Amino acid sequence: MMDLNLDAPHSMGTTIIGVTYNGGVVLGADSRTSTGMYVANRASDKTTQLTDNVYVCRSGSAADSQVVSDYVRYFLHQHTIQLGQPATVKVSANLIRMLAYNNKNMLQTGLIVGGWDKYEGGKIYGIPLGGTVVEQPFAIGGSGSSYLYGFFDQAWKENMTKEEAEQLVVKAVSLAIARDGASGGVVRTVIINSEGVTRNFYPGDKLQLWHEELEPQNSLLDILNAAGPEPMAI
Amino acid sequence: MEQNRGPIGQRQRCSSGLTTKKSSPPPPILLRSNQKMSSIGTGYDLSVTTFSPDGRVFQIEYAAKAVDNSGTVVGIKCKDGIVMAVAGLAADGRQIVARAKSEARSYESVYGDAVPVKELSERVASYVHLCTLYWWLRPFGCGVILGGYDKDGPQLYMIEPSGISYRYFGAAIGKGKQAAKTEIEKLKLSEMTCKEGVIEVAKIIYKLHDEAKDKAFELEMSWICEESKREHQKVPDDLLEEAKTAAKTALEEMDAD
Numbered sequence: 001m002m003d004l005n006l007d008a009p010h011s012m013g014t015t016i017i018g019v020t021y022n023g024g025v026v027l028g029a030d031s032r033t034s035t036g037m038y039v040a041n042r043a044s045d046k047t048t049q050l051t052d053n054v055y056v057c058r059s060g061s062a063a064d065s066q067v068v069s070d071y072v073r074y075f076l077h078q079h080t081i082q083l084g085q086p087a088t089v090k091v092s093a094n095l096i097r098m099l100a101y102n103n104k105n106m107l108q109t110g111l112i113v114g115g116w117d118k119y120e121g122g123k124i125y126g127i128p129l130g131g132t133v134v135e136q137p138f139a140i141g142g143s144g145s146s147y148l149y150g151f152f153d154q155a156w157k158e159n160m161t162k163e164e165a166e167q168l169v170v171k172a173v174s175l176a177i178a179r180d181g182a183s184g185g186v187v188r189t190v191i192i193n194s195e196g197v198t199r200n201f202y203p204g205d206k207l208q209l210w211h212e213e214l215e216p217q218n219s220l221l222d223i224l225n226a227a228g229p230e231p232m233a234i
Numbered sequence: 235m236e237q238n239r240g241p242i243g244q245r246q247r248c249s250s251g252l253t254t255k256k257s258s259p260p261p262p263i264l265l266r267s268n269q270k271m272s273s274i275g276t277g278y279d280l281s282v283t284t285f286s287p288d289g290r291v292f293q294i295e296y297a298a299k300a301v302d303n304s305g306t307v308v309g310i311k312c313k314d315g316i317v318m319a320v321a322g323l324a325a326d327g328r329q330i331v332a333r334a335k336s337e338a339r340s341y342e343s344v345y346g347d348a349v350p351v352k353e354l355s356e357r358v359a360s361y362v363h364l365c366t367l368y369w370w371l372r373p374f375g376c377g378v379i380l381g382g383y384d385k386d387g388p389q390l391y392m393i394e395p396s397g398i399s400y401r402y403f404g405a406a407i408g409k410g411k412q413a414a415k416t417e418i419e420k421l422k423l424s425e426m427t428c429k430e431g432v433i434e435v436a437k438i439i440y441k442l443h444d445e446a447k448d449k450a451f452e453l454e455m456s457w458i459c460e461e462s463k464r465e466h467q468k469v470p471d472d473l474l475e476e477a478k479t480a481a482k483t484a485l486e487e488m489d490a491d
Contacts, residue, residue, distance in 0.1 A: 079345070082353060082356070083350065083352075083353060084352070088347065090346060090347050091345045091346060091347055093346070094344075094345055094346030094347070095344075095345070097346070098344065119385050133346075
């Protein structure tokens with residue numbers, strides 16, 4: 001089992017998504033953290049809180065993305081105190097970008113920042129590897145996102161409702177999990193709007209089955225003990 | 235001395251032309267011997283790091299005198315706009331303005347967004363206060379009226395030599411500040427547009443000047459409002475002329491009474 005390489009750095013193969021809708025944003029992610037071929041954590045939470053109104057989806061190196069999030073959370077906390085009001089999504093994204101860009105040689109993490117503030121409403125900012133920051137109506141990232149570009153080109157539309165947006169995100173993560181070996185587990189979503197934050201959880205075995213996907217099996221015992229196929233009738 | 239851009243206010247220039255000349259505070263020793271004022275420094279006023287027995291820091295009070303002896307500067311926040319002005323030692327003023335620009339630039343480069351007026355005024359105030367903490371630095375001899383337009387709309391702040399900074403609807407510093415404040419309080423600022431404000435402020439300055447017993451003066455005004463596209467600019471010449479005329483007429487009507 002040479003492929004296992006348990007000493008490989010923890011990376012989050014990942015599928016992460018951020019989508020704006022009419023009134024806020026929905027962030028979504030899978031939950032697989034891999035160390036080489038071994039799944040170190042099958043239920044990780046890749047959507048991390050920066051402030052009350054801003055969250056970030058992490059991909060790439062687990063360590064790097066955690067440390068960047070921690071620094072930015074700290075800076076934003078101070079900033080909020082000085083400002084006397086919640087930080088804006090734009091400022092949060094810029095702080096992340098500062099770290100990502102200035103340390104580009106040492107970091108390997110792609111992030112999607114999403115949140116709601118009273119000036120701009122719901123906003124999504126994508127911050128890929130080099131440290132660019134791009135404001136987008138929706139953003140996808142992580143290894144699983146490769147399989148979603150065409151899907152979003154077709155399925156994305158402006159001014160969706162909250163329910164439509166969340167369904168889109170869950171569907172997309174689920175599709176990516178089906179095709180990307182480095183993504184898996186459960187789907188976690190975070191909805192952020194003027195009213196606050198709502199976290200949702202979609203267990204992996206409850207997701208819709210796509211083409212050629214098999215029913216999830218919990219245990220070999222269930223298969224062995226199941227009644228065999230009926231004998232053919234002639 | 236392009237520093238002294240009046241807010242929606244103006245700046246009164248004394249006949250000497252430079253407010254600096256008139257505003258340097260007399261050295262403490264002379265002040266003591268001329269004592270007509272209520273405060274006596276006697277040894278407690280030699281350094282900004284010394285408190286007097288009654289809890290005052292005289293050097294800071296003397297710095298405020300520098301401002302009080304200079305031309306009046308007035309700023310008001312109308313429902314749609316404002317601006318920055320400096321009264322006092324011009325060189326000090328320049329330093330503060332440079333610092334303000336630098337703070338604004340630095341905020342923008344770190345946070346990626348324009349600096350909120352509140353944050354900028356706090357940073358400037360903090361810098362002014364810094365210079366009241368060490369014996370090798372002297373306090374700034376100038377007050378600043380800072381106005382700006384950010385996401386939360388137009389806001390007006392005033393920073394004194396002590397480092398105090400508050401937000402105001404209307405503020406005045408310099409020679410005629412008491413009279414100016416009285417006049418400002420008569421105005422209904424929340425219902426006034428900047429255009430109307432320009433005229434009102436001109437009237438106030440003309441009125442004050444009368445009482446100040448100075449010779450000629452020059453009125454300069456600048457503003458930030460929707461009309462100036464949310465950017466600081468000198469009040470357009472035609473409006474300025476209109477304001478001056480209206481002010482002179484108002485004065486004559488007063489005299490005629």
